[in-house]
Amino acid sequence: MKTFFKTAAAAALIALAGVASASAQQTKVGFSPEAYPPFYSQDASGAWGGWEVEIVNAICAEAKLDCVLTPIPWDGLIPGLNSKKIDAIMNSMSITADRMKEIDFSDKYYNTPTGVAGAKDQTFDASPAGLKGKIIGVQVSTVHAAYAKKHFTEAAEIKEYQTQDEANQDLAAGRIDATQADSIALDAFLKSDQGKGCCDMKGIVAPDDEVLGPGVGAGVRKDDAELKGKINAAIKAIRDNGKYAEITKKYFDFDVYGEAAQSN
Numbered sequence: 001m002k003t004f005f006k007t008a009a010a011a012a013l014i015a016l017a018g019v020a021s022a023s024a025q026q027t028k029v030g031f032s033p034e035a036y037p038p039f040y041s042q043d044a045s046g047a048w049g050g051w052e053v054e055i056v057n058a059i060c061a062e063a064k065l066d067c068v069l070t071p072i073p074w075d076g077l078i079p080g081l082n083s084k085k086i087d088a089i090m091n092s093m094s095i096t097a098d099r100m101k102e103i104d105f106s107d108k109y110y111n112t113p114t115g116v117a118g119a120k121d122q123t124f125d126a127s128p129a130g131l132k133g134k135i136i137g138v139q140v141s142t143v144h145a146a147y148a149k150k151h152f153t154e155a156a157e158i159k160e161y162q163t164q165d166e167a168n169q170d171l172a173a174g175r176i177d178a179t180q181a182d183s184i185a186l187d188a189f190l191k192s193d194q195g196k197g198c199c200d201m202k203g204i205v206a207p208d209d210e211v212l213g214p215g216v217g218a219g220v221r222k223d224d225a226e227l228k229g230k231i232n233a234a235i236k237a238i239r240d241n242g243k244y245a246e247i248t249k250k251y252f253d254f255d256v257y258g259e260a261a262q263s264n
Contacts, residue, residue: 025066026066026067026068027060027065027066027067027068027087027088027227028067028068028070028085028086028087028088029056029060029067029068029069029070029086029087029088029089029090030070030071030072030077030080030081030085030086030088030089030090030091030219031048031069031070031071031072031077031089031090031091032071032072032073032074032077032091032163033048033071033072033073034074034163034164034165035165036050036092036164036165036185037050037185037188037189038050038051038184038185038188038251038252039051039052039053039092039184039185040052040053040091040092048069050251051247051248051250051251051252051256052090052091052092052110053069054247054250055090055109055110055238055244055247056069056090058234058238058243058244058247059090059109059218059231059234059235059238060234062233062234062237062238062243063230063231063233063234065230070085070086072085072086073162074091074139074140074141074142074162074163075140075141075162077089077091077093077219078099078102078103078219081103081219081220081221082102082103082221084221087220087221087224087227088218088219088220088227088231089103089218089219089220090218090219092110092182092185092216093216093217093219094142094143094212094213094215094216095108095213095214095215095216095217096143096146096210096211096212096213097210097213098146099219103219103220103221103222104219104220104221104222104224104228105217105218105219105220105228106217106218106220106228106231106232106235107217107231107232107235107236108214108215108216108217108257109215109216109217109218109235109257110215110216110256110257110258111214111215111216111256111257111258112182112183112184112256112258113182113183113204113205113258114143114144114147114180114181114182114183114204114205114212115180115181115182115183115186115187115201115202115203115204115205116131116136116178116179116180116201116202116203116204116205117171117178117179117181117186117189117190117195117199117200117201117202118134118171118177118178118179118199118200118202119171119174119177119178119198119199120198120199120200122177124178124202125202125203126180126202126203126204126205126206127203127206128151128152128154128155128156129155130202130203131152131155131156131177131178132155132156133155133156134155134156134157134177134178135156135157135159135175135176135177135178136148136152136156136157136158136159136176136177136178136179136180137159137160137161137166137167137170137171137176137178137179137180138158138159138160138161138167138179138180138181139160139161139162139163139164139167139181140160140161140162142181143211143212143213144180144181145158145160146211147180147205147208147211147212148180150208150211151205151206151208156178159176164179164181164185167179167181168189168194168195169194171198171199172194172195172198172199174198178202180205183201183204184252184256186201187201218231239257244257
């Protein structure tokens with residue numbers, strides 16, 4: 001019996017070691033669990049899908065990483081990365097100088113313009129003069145909040161929300177006059193049942209590379225050069241082998257890799 005227990009205990013330890021090893025090999029990809037179509041959206045079963053989810057899966061498959069989408073509130077993503085709750089951020093996070101003081105980024109994997117949407121019955125454009133006297137909704141801790149505070153504060157009132165969806169809801173309800181966000185995400189809202197009756201696109205904001213950055217990349221810890229290298233190689237590979245284009249054409253009729261200023 002003693003021999004049996006020793007053997008069983010040893011087997012259990014080996015099994016536990018195997019589980020720990022498997023867990024250690026997982027790459028936890030952080031994202032904010034909120035609807036951000038067409039990049040992130042949740043179906044009736046609770047599963048997440050969308051263009052960015054498919055791109056994440058393609059990058060991970062190409063890099064031979066066992067990735068697990070790990071939900072964390074938007075303003076907790078960078079702290080979660082640095083505290084090792086997650087290993088990477090792939091959630092339409094723009095590469096900016098301010099963020100690079102805390103974390104590193106992969107090469108960009110998309111880059112789309114920043115737009116302003118407002119009520120259909122109001123006529124204005126996406127400029128400080130056009131937005132004078134307006135209330136603009138932006139998502140907290142995003143490049144849009146930073147841009148609005150830098151360029152529109154003297155002309156307009158800036159109201160911050162925990163999610164872009166909350167800003168969209170207040171726009172539709174008439175509680176704010178405008179919202180600034182990624183133009184593709186705004187377009188999805190404007191085509192929705194909630195958005196198409198109330199609002200339209202007012203224009204694209206003026207460039208500001210310092211605030212908006214050169215594109216969206218995967219956030220990684222500053223000391224994780226190995227993961228950054230794998231992600232960079234995978235981004236290049238799916239761009240070269242056609243997988244990126246294959247996924248993109250299911251959602252867009254243009255290449256979102258683009259050059260203009262973008263996202264979150």
